Amino acid sequence: MGDSADSFSATITPKYPVESAEQGTIRLRARTRPTSEDSMPKLKQSKAVPRTERPQIPGYGISKSKTGLLPWKWAEKTLSESREYWMVTVRPDGRPHAMIIWGLWFEGAFWFGTGGKTQKARNLAGNPNCIVGTQNAAEAVIVEGVAELITDAAIGKKLEPSSLRKYGMSGGGSEPMYRVRPKRVFGLIEKTFPKTATRWTFD
Numbered sequence: 001m002g003d004s005a006d007s008f009s010a011t012i013t014p015k016y017p018v019e020s021a022e023q024g025t026i027r028l029r030a031r032t033r034p035t036s037e038d039s040m041p042k043l044k045q046s047k048a049v050p051r052t053e054r055p056q057i058p059g060y061g062i063s064k065s066k067t068g069l070l071p072w073k074w075a076e077k078t079l080s081e082s083r084e085y086w087m088v089t090v091r092p093d094g095r096p097h098a099m100i101i102w103g104l105w106f107e108g109a110f111w112f113g114t115g116g117k118t119q120k121a122r123n124l125a126g127n128p129n130c131i132v133g134t135q136n137a138a139e140a141v142i143v144e145g146v147a148e149l150i151t152d153a154a155i156g157k158k159l160e161p162s163s164l165r166k167y168g169m170s171g172g173g174s175e176p177m178y179r180v181r182p183k184r185v186f187g188l189i190e191k192t193f194p195k196t197a198t199r200w201t202f203d
Helices: 072-081 119-126 153-167 190-196
Strands: 006-009 025-028 051-053 085-090 096-101 104-106 109-113 129-134 139-150 177-189 198-201
Touching (some): 072 104, 072 198, 085 119, 096 119
Antiparallel strands (some): 051 198, 104 109
């Protein structure tokens, strides 16, 4: 899980309002063996149940009715099945830093690894607040949370089978591993945006 060797550039222009992040070079790790959607890991869902409500986005005609709110299990499924994720962290001078990473949604949290000298690792050392977004902006899940550096090697071993099935490599190694616990999560579907826009809040 984490950064990789191949690089490319991309720009996302969503049709509905989302928080923005600076554009930059995106790096992806080359796969060591082919994978498919059929080999996606079967990850556990969290027992934590967040509060479900409408996001506050004035001027966009968001429904005030509870009818159409997305279920939390939809968000967890989307987070589990996304292959790439946007990770946004904050530099010491307050500027945002955005990067594409690999990761796993496991037991109610997002897990990822990255090199200890990467920009995101340096940013998280000073400010653990971050945002994780799924790859498909048309059916997006956006997680606001706090990253925690995990040093327990046993946890990394527990994640290796899921990483192997999803990416064709076990991850692990000596690179730092992080767990992002969600604080607030948004579910945004482009085609049904006003009726289904949902926010989940963890107390």
